[in-house]
Amino acid sequence: xxxxxxxxxxxxxxxxxxxxxxxxxxxxxxxxxxxxxxxxxxxxxxxxxxxxxxxxxxxxxxxxxxxxxxxxxxxxxxxxxxxxxxxxxxxxxxxxxxxxxxxxxxxxxxxxxxxxxxxxxxxxxxxxxxxxxxxxxxxxxxxxxxxxxxxxxxxxxxxxxxxxxxxxxxxxxxxxxxxxxxxxxxxxxxxxxxxxxxxxxxxxxxxxxxxxxxxxxxxxxxxxxxxxxxxxxxxxxxxxxxxxxxxxxxxxxxxxxxxxxxxxxxxxxxxxxxxxxxxxxxxxxxxxxxxxxxxxxxxxxxxxxxxxxxxxxxxxxxxxxxxxxxxxxxxxxxxxxxxxxxxxxxxxxxxxxxxxxxxxxxxxxxxxxxxxxxxxxxxxxxxxxxxxxxxxxxxxxxxxxxxxxxxxxxxxxxxxxxxxxxxxxxxxxxxxxxxxxxxxxxxxxxxxxxxxxxxxx
Ligand code: NAD
Numbered sequence: 001x002x003x004x005x006x007x008x009x010x011x012x013x014x015x016x017x018x019x020x021x022x023x024x025x026x027x028x029x030x031x032x033x034x035x036x037x038x039x040x041x042x043x044x045x046x047x048x049x050x051x052x053x054x055x056x057x058x059x060x061x062x063x064x065x066x067x068x069x070x071x072x073x074x075x076x077x078x079x080x081x082x083x084x085x086x087x088x089x090x091x092x093x094x095x096x097x098x099x100x101x102x103x104x105x106x107x108x109x110x111x112x113x114x115x116x117x118x119x120x121x122x123x124x125x126x127x128x129x130x131x132x133x134x135x136x137x138x139x140x141x142x143x144x145x146x147x148x149x150x151x152x153x154x155x156x157x158x159x160x161x162x163x164x165x166x167x168x169x170x171x172x173x174x175x176x177x178x179x180x181x182x183x184x185x186x187x188x189x190x191x192x193x194x195x196x197x198x199x200x201x202x203x204x205x206x207x208x209x210x211x212x213x214x215x216x217x218x219x220x221x222x223x224x225x226x227x228x229x230x231x232x233x234x235x236x237x238x239x240x241x242x243x244x245x246x247x248x249x250x251x252x253x254x255x256x257x258x259x260x261x262x263x264x265x266x267x268x269x270x271x272x273x274x275x276x277x278x279x280x281x282x283x284x285x286x287x288x289x290x291x292x293x294x295x296x297x298x299x300x301x302x303x304x305x306x307x308x309x310x311x312x313x314x315x316x317x318x319x320x321x322x323x324x325x326x327x328x329x330x331x332x333x334x335x336x337x338x339x340x341x342x343x344x345x346x347x348x349x350x351x352x353x354x355x356x357x358x359x360x361x362x363x364x365x366x367x368x369x370x371x372x373x374x375x376x377x378x379x380x381x382x383x384x385x386x387x388x389x390x391x392x393x394x395x396x397x398x399x400x401x402x403x404x405x406x407x408x409x410x411x412x413x414x415x416x417x418x419x420x421x422x423x424x425x426x427x428x429x430x431x432x433x434x435x436x437x438x439x440x441x442x443x444x445x446x447x448x449x450x451x452x453x454x455x456x457x
Contacts, residue, residue: 020099022337023312027102029338031109034439037432044447051101053077057147061140064133073144075123077157078104081449084155085121086111086362088162088191089169091140095124099312103162106333107362109442110355113394116366121157123148129164130282141169145176152177154187154373160365161191161237163311167203171196187372190365199368201383202361207241208384209360209391210331211249213352214305216395217327221350226250229303231325233257233295234310235284238331238358240275242307247271251305255298258310261285264293264301299323308335315340323349330354345433353435355442356391356398363390402437 016022028049035045055075060068074097077085087107090100100122108120125144129137151157161170170189174196178184186197194200201208215225228251232243235258243253252268260283263269269290277287285292299306299315300322308314309331315323320340328344329352330336336344336351344351364387371378378386432440 016098018096018098019094019311019313020096020102023102023334024098024105026312026334026338027105030435030439031105031443033436034443037436037440038444038447040443040447044450047450048079048443048446051076051078051104052080053151054097054101055148055151056097057144059143059147061136061143063136071125071127071140071144073123073125073147074100075121075148075151075157075159076100076104077119077121077151079108079446080119081446081453082112082119083117084119085157086116086118086160086365087121087123088160088361089144089165089173090122090124090162091127091129091137091164091169092124093126093128095126100124102312103333106355108446109439110359110362112442112445113355113398113438114359114363114366114390115394115445116363116390118158118362118366121159122162123159124162127164137169138172141172142176145173146180149177149180152188154185154369158187158365158369159189160361163236166237167191167193167198170198187369190368191361192368197368197372199364199371199383200378200380201387202364202368203237204241204245205364205383205387206238206331206358206361207243207245209363209387210238210242210307210309210329210352210357211245212360212388212391213357213395214246214307214327214329215249216392217329217350217352217399218305220399221326223304223326227252228305229254230305230307231255231298231301231303232307232309233298233314233335234308234332235274235278236309238361239307239309240278242309242329242331243269243271244275246305246307254303255293255301256284257293257295257298258284262293262295262298263287263290264298265290296322301325305329308332311335313337315344317343320344321347323347325349327352330357333358341433341435351434353398353438356394356434356438359394360387360391363387397441398434398438401441402432402434 057073060070103122104120111118170192174189177188192198230251230253232239255264263284302324305327306325307329312334314335316337317339320343327350333354
């Protein structure tokens with residue numbers, strides 16, 4: 001087992017060429033903006049910017065053909081000032097240490113914003129899960145769980161599903177740790193199947209939370225979900241649930257893309273039929289009665305709501321000007337590059353930032369962990385009621401914070417901006433976006449915990 005060198009600074013002279021590096025630069029720049037807005041002192045900035053613990057493991061797995069392949073896995077705990085580390089495990093060919101660092105940092109802020117008593121972590125294995133048999137995937141998961149055992153546990157660090165992992169992977173993970181201890185430890189992971197201590201509502205929780213935050217934002221903007229048009233990038237755990245729940249709420253989902261292609265029908269897609277096709281073929285592409293569509297065309301559709309539910313770095317300065325949606329809901333983590341934010345703002349697109357929008361997953365993971373500790377089983381209704389309450393508290397805090405400090409360009413005429421600048425010295429740069437507001441609230445909470453705990457020894 002080895003540990004990696006500390007992360008590069010985001011302000012390094014040359015911009016990163018990897019997707020993970022760009023995600024980390026985005027995470028650092030969002031933190032820096034929040035720290036500056038809060039006027040954090042240099043010591044606190046350095047503490048909160050640093051990743052507390054990083055594990056890199058390389059381990060062999062026997063493949064079905066008798067050969068052996070060595071995989072690289074990661075677990076990064078960014079900050080545990082507010083509680084045990086919490087965050088998903090990603091199995092993806094492009095996963096690297098920088099991507100995991102970025103995702104871990106976003107988890108710290110997401111848990112703080114959602115006000116769940118966790119710090120932030122993330123993990124992953126560089127692999128293509130679709131190219132592995134079920135037996136190979138099980139072997140990889142069990143060995144990875146074994147490698148991570150020194151740093152994970154219900155009181156220290158609790159993994160969950162992310163891209164390329166699911167309830168079955170969590171079940172193998174939990175079983176492996178339990179076998180090593182000689183008794184069941186359900187609280188070591190969340191996102192487990194119901195039969196082994198999972199929570200009702202967890203599999204849809206991220207999508208359900210996204211729908212609650214979209215409904216909330218739309219209401220503020222004066223429209224409802226019924227009849228609203230929607231485009232969704234990604235049709236996995238998050239994208240499928242979001243599309244289905246929006247469809248059930250009366251929205252018209254006109255386009256969906258996934259890794260295999262995309263489908264478009266301006267009159268509305270049959271989402272349950274699309275989900276059946278996805279289960280059979282592993283992609284939505286080619287569904288009957290639909291037109292093909294690619295990501296870039298989907299991003300530019302004239303819809304009310306654009307949901308990004310795939311990967312990081314999808315909307316950048318190169319394509320942000322094409323976005324015509326009224327609401328951009330960040331179901332994925334880091335789908336919008338910071339260079340795109342001012343362009344989206346200029347275009348009047350309301351962005352629901354990722355650490356708010358997709359927080360439903362970690363909120364219900366918290367409920368699952370709580371139920372495991374108390375040996376309780378809440379109903380789906382109880383879970384969804386609590387989720388709605390929790391995520392809307394966070395949403396209210398974000399929009400209120402954004403409004404306290406900003407007069408948004410969408411809502412105020414330019415001459416008033418000029419007036420504010422001339423008379424009060426408030427410049428356009430001072431206007432605070434929902435993303436900045438979300439990060440400011442989160443960083444403020446983690447900073448408060450850090451101050452209270454002090455520096456050991
Ligand atoms: P998943 O593996 O279940 O699904 C990912 C989807 O993205 C798949 O449909 C895949 O085909 C699609 N995709 C990949 N590359 C694409 C491309 N280039 N164009 C279009 N589609 C593409 O993963 P998930 O759990 O749904 O996670 C999606 C995003 O949501 C990630 O950013 C993840 O970190 C974030 N997230 C997940 C959860 C959760 O509970 N699973 C919680 C919060 C945030």
